[in-house]
Amino acid sequence: MSRKIKNIESLNEEINRLQTKSKKLEDDLNESLDYLQDNYSSLIMNSVFRGAGGMNIKNSVAGTVAGLVLGNERIQSIISRLTTHLLDKTADGLEKLADKLVKKDD
Secondary structure, rough: OOOOOOOOHHHHHHHHHHHHHHHHHHHHHHHHHHHHHHOOOOHHHHHOOOHHHOOOOOOOOOHHOOOOOOOOOHHHHHHHHHHHHHHHHHHHHHHHHHHEEEEEEH
């Protein structure tokens, strides 16, 4: 929500508010990315390989195979790179959207 800017002081206050909000959002995104990178293998196994009738994935053949594949350091590295790349592209898109929205408000 944009605020009415009446003078240079209110402009500076709004800039500071938006910079603080931007930093908070960036920190939240980085924290979420760290969580995703640390836990993606278990998240994938719990989401994709959940057995019918609540079967425990850890005791199934698919769970064993998924654990081996997702536990591989090279695959983890590749998934981490892809995740970072996708989040960078998302940030670029959000930045362009923010620039367009700010121009509309001016």
